[in-house]
Amino acid sequence: MGQYGIGQPIRRKEDARLLTGNGRYTDDVNLDGQAYVYFLRSPYAHAKINEIGLADALAASGVIAIYTSADLIADGVKPIPCEANAKSLKGVPLFKPPRHALAFERVRYAGEPVAMIIAETYNEARDASELIQIDYEELPAVADTSRLADADAPVVWDDLDSNVGLHWETQESAVSEAIFKTAYKTVELDLLNNRLVGNPMEPRCAVSHHDAQTGRTTLYAPSQGGRRVINAIAKDILNVPPQSLRMVSLDTGGGFGIRSKTYPELVLMVWAARKQPRALKWRADRGETFVSDAHGRDQSTKASAAFDKDGKILAVRNETIVNVGAYLSENGAILAMMGGGKIMGTAYDVPVLYFSVKSCFSNTVPTDTYRGAGRPEVNFIMERLIELGAEAFGISSIEMRKRNFIREFPYKTQMGCLIDSGDFPGTLDMTLEKGDYAGFEARKAESKARGKLRGIGIGYYVEGAGGRPFEEMRVRFEKDGKVKIFAGTFSHGQGHDTVYSQLLNEYLGVDASKVELIQGDSDTSPKGAVGTFGSRSSMMGGVAIKRASEAIVEKGKKIAGHLMQTEPTKVTFKDGVFHGGSSSVTLEEVARAAQDPSKLPEGLEGPLDESYYYERQGESQNFPNGCHLIEAEVDPDTGTVEIVKFTAIDDCGTVLNPLIVDGQVLGGIAQGIGQALVENTVFDNETGQLLTASFMDYGMPRASDFPMIGIYFNSVPSPTNDLGVKGAGEAGACGAPPALVHAALDALKGYGIRHIDMPLTPEKVWRAIQAAKSGKAA
Amino acid sequence: MAKISMKVNGKTVSGDVEPRTLLVQFIREHLGLTGTHVGCDTSQCGACNVHYNGEAIKSCTILAVQADGSEVVTIEGLAKPDGTLHPMQAAFREYHGLQCGYCTPGMVMVAVDIARRLPGADEETVREELYGNICRCTGYQGIVEAVMAGSEAMQTGVLPLKEHH
Numbered sequence A: 001m002g003q004y005g006i007g008q009p010i011r012r013k014e015d016a017r018l019l020t021g022n023g024r025y026t027d028d029v030n031l032d033g034q035a036y037v038y039f040l041r042s043p044y045a046h047a048k049i050n051e052i053g054l055a056d057a058l059a060a061s062g063v064i065a066i067y068t069s070a071d072l073i074a075d076g077v078k079p080i081p082c083e084a085n086a087k088s089l090k091g092v093p094l095f096k097p098p099r100h101a102l103a104f105e106r107v108r109y110a111g112e113p114v115a116m117i118i119a120e121t122y123n124e125a126r127d128a129s130e131l132i133q134i135d136y137e138e139l140p141a142v143a144d145t146s147r148l149a150d151a152d153a154p155v156v157w158d159d160l161d162s163n164v165g166l167h168w169e170t171q172e173s174a175v176s177e178a179i180f181k182t183a184y185k186t187v188e189l190d191l192l193n194n195r196l197v198g199n200p201m202e203p204r205c206a207v208s209h210h211d212a213q214t215g216r217t218t219l220y221a222p223s224q225g226g227r228r229v230i231n232a233i234a235k236d237i238l239n240v241p242p243q244s245l246r247m248v249s250l251d252t253g254g255g256f257g258i259r260s261k262t263y264p265e266l267v268l269m270v271w272a273a274r275k276q277p278r279a280l281k282w283r284a285d286r287g288e289t290f291v292s293d294a295h296g297r298d299q300s301t302k303a304s305a306a307f308d309k310d311g312k313i314l315a316v317r318n319e320t321i322v323n324v325g326a327y328l329s330e331n332g333a334i335l336a337m338m339g340g341g342k343i344m345g346t347a348y349d350v351p352v353l354y355f356s357v358k359s360c361f362s363n364t365v366p367t368d369t370y371r372g373a374g375r376p377e378v379n380f381i382m383e384r385l386i387e388l389g390a391e392a393f394g395i396s397s398i399e400m401r402k403r404n405f406i407r408e409f410p411y412k413t414q415m416g417c418l419i420d421s422g423d424f425p426g427t428l429d430m431t432l433e434k435g436d437y438a439g440f441e442a443r444k445a446e447s448k449a450r451g452k453l454r455g456i457g458i459g460y461y462v463e464g465a466g467g468r469p470f471e472e473m474r475v476r477f478e479k480d481g482k483v484k485i486f487a488g489t490f491s492h493g494q495g496h497d498t499v500y501s502q503l504l505n506e507y508l509g510v511d512a513s514k515v516e517l518i519q520g521d522s523d524t525s526p527k528g529a530v531g532t533f534g535s536r537s538s539m540m541g542g543v544a545i546k547r548a549s550e551a552i553v554e555k556g557k558k559i560a561g562h563l564m565q566t567e568p569t570k571v572t573f574k575d576g577v578f579h580g581g582s583s584s585v586t587l588e589e590v591a592r593a594a595q596d597p598s599k600l601p602e603g604l605e606g607p608l609d610e611s612y613y614y615e616r617q618g619e620s621q622n623f624p625n626g627c628h629l630i631e632a633e634v635d636p637d638t639g640t641v642e643i644v645k646f647t648a649i650d651d652c653g654t655v656l657n658p659l660i661v662d663g664q665v666l667g668g669i670a671q672g673i674g675q676a677l678v679e680n681t682v683f684d685n686e687t688g689q690l691l692t693a694s695f696m697d698y699g700m701p702r703a704s705d706f707p708m709i710g711i712y713f714n715s716v717p718s719p720t721n722d723l724g725v726k727g728a729g730e731a732g733a734c735g736a737p738p739a740l741v742h743a744a745l746d747a748l749k750g751y752g753i754r755h756i757d758m759p760l761t762p763e764k765v766w767r768a769i770q771a772a773k774s775g776k777a778a
Numbered sequence B: 001m002a003k004i005s006m007k008v009n010g011k012t013v014s015g016d017v018e019p020r021t022l023l024v025q026f027i028r029e030h031l032g033l034t035g036t037h038v039g040c041d042t043s044q045c046g047a048c049n050v051h052y053n054g055e056a057i058k059s060c061t062i063l064a065v066q067a068d069g070s071e072v073v074t075i076e077g078l079a080k081p082d083g084t085l086h087p088m089q090a091a092f093r094e095y096h097g098l099q100c101g102y103c104t105p106g107m108v109m110v111a112v113d114i115a116r117r118l119p120g121a122d123e124e125t126v127r128e129e130l131y132g133n134i135c136r137c138t139g140y141q142g143i144v145e146a147v148m149a150g151s152e153a154m155q156t157g158v159l160p161l162k163e164h165h
């Protein structure tokens, strides 16, 4: 409807505040009398803790308390649970080792918290940590993902005889092998999907305090919706009534999946606040953020595809080792199956799939969901197989894609996702047209004249968005005319305040300036709230808001009928106004009447205040998809890869606000290009030390890494949710990496280089060129 | 402890600081101006950018005592007292140059500096000039567009509006 409704590129309501320095992030919170927390972290990747000596540190100036795992255990604090569940074909469940918030008996990764120091000032806490004497007995460490399952690899958990915490696989091993034996052609590839550090720009931070009078503890920390986190801390870890804890997330400086976790530091901040009469504050620096946020990706895969004589895929085999780190973070062990495996095949019809995942422990920071969580990985694998297939058949990869695209919907993937809609060939064609594919050869010649090798590459992706299948929203009309939305989803950059206001404008005709989003507080978020990740807020939260609005209209009709002396069943509602016969009354008037019992029909209570708990049918997600087209120039002398042209066509379903959806796509692209071009998380394979723990060593994409990107939509509204929306946040992270790698490989075609693992740093590309020149092409 | 005084956002302020206090700590912790952010400890992210004697600097790279007697403008000092956004702030809003907002104050301060030093700078120059500022959310496109449009608005008084396809 109108200027402010669905589909308009409304400028964001939240911006004026954030642009003038009036944002309020957790580090901006300072409570009276707060003491400071410093976490002493393990310098070793793997070691036995023989003894911890605290005497000197406790005597140091300003020290208030020091805690170790002995204190947690004595106090009955339980390890942080892992909700993920999965079994091997033989029924062996995922091995779930205990993860204590502070290391217990052993340290298993460098950076694992060992002691919590509380002191008057941050510097005193930090200085005291240096006086803690720990007798470590170093043990052999393992970090290298492709080695984790080897028989001679050091074992992280003694309870297991290898590092394989779970070998999950589908039934089709033998069937697929038989197909491969008789197939017309097969292709095979080993690849690494590089580990990434999410690095939201806001470093880790938390503030906590316990109110002895009310018996309640409040935790302030960035999150992606804290209700789930604080409930887990209350019920599963501290064993206290959930209502005795409250979590507040103020402005949050980026999340990307990794900020949705129940981290050890959060548990400790709550627990210690209940032991101390003082408020507590912890602020990590960037280096500490690098080792305390969960990492993403980190998979080593052997993949193969079998084709019939027409180039149609007969079967795909995929064997992946996932490096889950030293402990299980929430979904680290299952995201390769549940996030990635479910949509394996992506845009293509794959009649037989063997999918095997070994979730392996290592002496590294735990990994978990990061922008795409399993979907970028399988999209990369499928796209590489398609390209190799095209090469094997001597046809273009465009033709190869078209021969294999899914064309009928709903389409059930081998692992049971029901892809509801899409226009894959149309989206591909639109990309080629918008990206002027036809003009590529001329541009290539022009690059060549400048001594540059130009290549073009496609990344087609399909991903599954929506996450957990329920969410609750509450819409309440206030006395002062404001309309509040109480949400458990959590905007940390996605502009929910703006988009949810657009929805209320669309469905209720409410002026957007009157809408106020109340979020980030476990006390006010609805009971059925989950949070924001996997592009679920518009799909789950948006639908719940729509239906809560409908409930408001239903109730409003009764009140309007009473005011207009009309049968409620005869009252209609349009653009914020109730009509009955020749009279009409605005929703605003009805809302006001709803505050006054004398104006209400019998049996009805005010105010207008409706909640809707939306539960999605079955596991039906939605399936954003799209095509990213990149042209890159490679400098053959230096190995530098530069993106010179980028066109993205995405099917994000109905677009609620193109300004914001563009932003989501662009942000995902930047993280995808980061992965493909500059980001790499490097551990020393002998010692397990993280070598890339600062912005000096870890490549963060910069403005100069990108050209202007052409963003377009080929929207096919999703038929499986009321709004027709699909996700947008993960699109770029899925589409950009294969497009970039294909563009670079196309540029390097003359050398016969078949594959280079991400990131395509100048050094790697240069080495590949040198190897090719000396006849040792990869 | 050292006594310092400086002009911040047009007001004279003074304080007693430990010599090791960074300018950004003085701004955030002593003056309570929390719009200036800290995103790293290696002077790479640019979230802490302020104007120091008229030039953009990373306020984590100098000590508060070094800034004694200087003139500093932070993000809080950019909009008009009546709340009217500075043209560069308005441009960031118009071009969706921010998502989570954490890098934003630093970006805007640098953007104003770029516009002053290099009026009419082209896209490539703007991208290079932003090398010292990291944004994890936006992919920079909206930021680059905002810097160019904001720069124009600072010269002409008219902000070119974003076009939508």
Ligand code: FES
Pocket (backbone or CB within 6 Å): B037, B038, B039, B040, B041, B042, B043, B044, B045, B046, B047, B048, B049, B058, B059, B060, B061
């Ligand atoms: S905090 Fe100053 S550059 Fe990062």
Ligand code: FES
Pocket (backbone or CB within 6 Å): A201, A253, A254, A493, B097, B098, B099, B100, B101, B102, B103, B104, B134, B135, B136, B137, B138
């Ligand atoms: S807007 Fe989030 S880091 Fe730039």
